[in-house]
Amino acid sequence: MNAIEMKHVTKTYPSFSLNDVSFTLPNGCVMGLIGENGAGKSTTIRLLMDTVKRDAGEVLILGTSNQSAEFQTTKEDIGIVLDEAYFPQNLNAKQVNILMKSAYKNWQEDIFFGYLKQFGLAETKRFKDFSRGMKMKLSIAAALSHQPKLLILDEATSGLDPVARDEIIELFNDFTREEDHSILISSHILSDLEKICDYIAYLHHGRLLFFEEKDLLKEKYGILKTSSSALPDIPEDAVLAKKESRYSTELFVRRSLLSDAFETEPAGIEDIMLFFAKKEDSLK
Numbered sequence: 001m002n003a004i005e006m007k008h009v010t011k012t013y014p015s016f017s018l019n020d021v022s023f024t025l026p027n028g029c030v031m032g033l034i035g036e037n038g039a040g041k042s043t044t045i046r047l048l049m050d051t052v053k054r055d056a057g058e059v060l061i062l063g064t065s066n067q068s069a070e071f072q073t074t075k076e077d078i079g080i081v082l083d084e085a086y087f088p089q090n091l092n093a094k095q096v097n098i099l100m101k102s103a104y105k106n107w108q109e110d111i112f113f114g115y116l117k118q119f120g121l122a123e124t125k126r127f128k129d130f131s132r133g134m135k136m137k138l139s140i141a142a143a144l145s146h147q148p149k150l151l152i153l154d155e156a157t158s159g160l161d162p163v164a165r166d167e168i169i170e171l172f173n174d175f176t177r178e179e180d181h182s183i184l185i186s187s188h189i190l191s192d193l194e195k196i197c198d199y200i201a202y203l204h205h206g207r208l209l210f211f212e213e214k215d216l217l218k219e220k221y222g223i224l225k226t227s228s229s230a231l232p233d234i235p236e237d238a239v240l241a242k243k244e245s246r247y248s249t250e251l252f253v254r255r256s257l258l259s260d261a262f263e264t265e266p267a268g269i270e271d272i273m274l275f276f277a278k279k280e281d282s283l284k
Contacts, residue, residue, distance in 0.1 A: 001027055001062065001063045002024050002025060002026050002027060002060070002063075003025045003026065003027050003028075003029070003061070003062060003149075003150050003182035003184075004023070004024065004025040004031075004048065004059075004060070004061055004150070004182070004184060005024050005025075005058075005059070005060040006021055006022055006023050006024075006044075006047075006048065006057070006058075006059050007022050007057055007058040007059070007060075008020050008021075008022050008056065008057040008058070009021045009022070009044075009047055009054050009056065009057030009058070009059060010054065010055045010056040010057055011043060011047055011052065011053075011054050011055055012055055016038070016040070016043075016206060017206050018040045018043050018044065018047070018203075018206045019206050019207050020057075020207075020208075021040075021044065021057075021203070021207075021208045022057075022208070022211075023199075023201050023208065023211040025182055025184055025199065026182070027179070027180055027182055028176065028178075028179045028180060028181065028182060029176070029182055029183075029198040029199060030172070030176055030182070030183040030184075030185065030196050030197045030198050030199070031182075031183070031184050031185070031197060031198065031199040031200070031201060032185055032186075032187065032193035032196075032197035032199070032200045032201070032214070032269075033045075033184060033185065033186040033187075033201050033203065034186070034187070034188075034190065034193065034200060034201070034202050034203070034269065034273060035186075035202060035203035035204055036204065036277075038205075039203040039204055039205060039206065040203045040205075040206045041154070041186040041203055042083065042154055042186070044186075044203065045082075045152060045154050045184075045186065047059065048061065048066065048152060048184075049066065049075075049078075049080070049152070050066040050067055050071065061074055061078065061150065062074050062077055062078075062149060062150060076104060076105060076106060076146070077147075077148055077149040077150060078148055078149075078150050078151075078152060079142075079143030079144060079146065079148035079150070079151045079152070080143060080151075080152050080153075081136070081139045081140055081143050081151070081152075081153045081154065081156040082139070082154045083154045083155040083158065086139070087099075087127045087135075087138070087139075087142075088127065089126070089127055089128035090126055090127070090128065091126065091127050092122075092123065092124045092125055092126050092127065093116055093121055093122070093123045093124070093125070093127075093138060094123045094124060096127070096138065096142065097109050097112055097113070100112070100142055100145070100146065104146035106146045106147040107145060107146045108145050108146065108147065109145070111144070111145045112141055112142065112145035115137075115140075115141035115144065115145065116138075116141060119134075119137040119138075119140075119141060121134060121137060121138055121141070131159070132158075132159035133159040133160045133161070133164060135159075136156060136157070136158065136159050136160060137160070137164070137168075139156075140156060140168060140171070144171070144175065148181075149180055149181055149182070150181070150182050150183070150184070151172070151175065151181075151182070151183045151184070151185070152183075152184050153183065153184065153185040153186065153187075154186050155186060155187055155188070156168070156185060156187070157169070157187060157189055157192050158187070158188070158189070165189070165192060169192055169195055169196055172185070172196055173196060183196075185197070190268070190269045190270050190273070193214075193269060194214070194268065194269055197214050198213060198214060198215075199211065199212065199213055199214060200212060200213075200214050200217060200269060202272075202273055202276060204276065204277050204280055205280075207280070209276045209277070209280055210272075210276060214269070217267075217269070217272055218266045218267060218268075218269075218272075219255065219266075220254065220255065220256070221240075221252065221253070221254065221255065221266075221267040221271070221272055221275070222252075222253050222254075222255040222258075222264030222265060222266055222267050223250060223251070223252060223253070223264060223265045223266075223267050223271060224250070224251040224253050224258070224262055224263075224264045224265075225248055225249070225250050225251075225265070226248070226249050226251065227248060227249065228244070228249055231249065234251065234253075234258070234262065235257055235258065237254075237257055238253045238254050238255075238257035238258050239251050239252075239253055240252045240253060240254060240275060240279075241275050241278070241279075252267065252271060252275050
């Protein structure tokens with residue numbers, strides 16, 4: 001069974017459309033959802049949870065259609081962290097525990113209070129007095145405390161300092177050591193996704209430009225730094241993009257079309273993302 005199956009999903013608003021998006025997140029894996037502001041990441045997450053209605057397509061979460069009556073039960077197995085934390089402003093963490101215990105039959109308050117201690121969150125401080133980073137930590141603690149099988153995270157590491165982000169990434173790594181645990185995480189912090197993700201999906205202006213295994217992407221594309229004088233020796237069909245400066249030339253290349261004589265560096269997710277965005281925009 002796959003954790004998520006999104007099949008040809010479309011959603012149209014007056015000023016934006018998410019067009020024919022399809023991807024599959026296998027059980028036990030982590031998928032990073034990337035894209036610019038307004039690309040459709042949050043819309044995709046809302047469509048997954050059926051908080052907005054799609055115009056076309058199909059969504060299965062943990063094997064269940066998200067528009068079926070059974071999906072209400074499936075939600076018990078989904079931990080959600082949104083880009084804006086959603087607890088009532090006047091509640092403190094102790095009261096959040098009571099609220100969540102009434103909402104989830106598998107709620108584990110000992111685990112929740114353990115996370116509060118680990119994250120250094122005061123139990124009696126009101127939610128509205130938390131910093132953005134503290135609010136995100138509280139949301140993550142809540143998402144992990146009812147035995148979920150799937151985490152859906154929208155900018156979950158946003159607002160955290162590098163040390164705290166590393167701690168949270170380790171928590172997510174621990175979570176997916178269970179073979180039936182999976183994560184979908186959207187983020188602008190691509191270095192976080194490089195550490196944790198098995199798959200990357202890139203949305204650009206409402207279109208899915210690629211969905212592929214992270215390691216295959218990095219194996220497929222590379223960066224070749226060379227001089228202008230060496231350009232004639234490089235196969236033209238291997239060169240996908242070129243950036244020239246006064247002293248050197250940097251090429252974005254398809255590594256399989258180069259011989260071992262050329263030493264390439266692996267392309268980062270950001271390099272690949274920028275190439276696809278520029279290519280797509282050049283076709284308009």
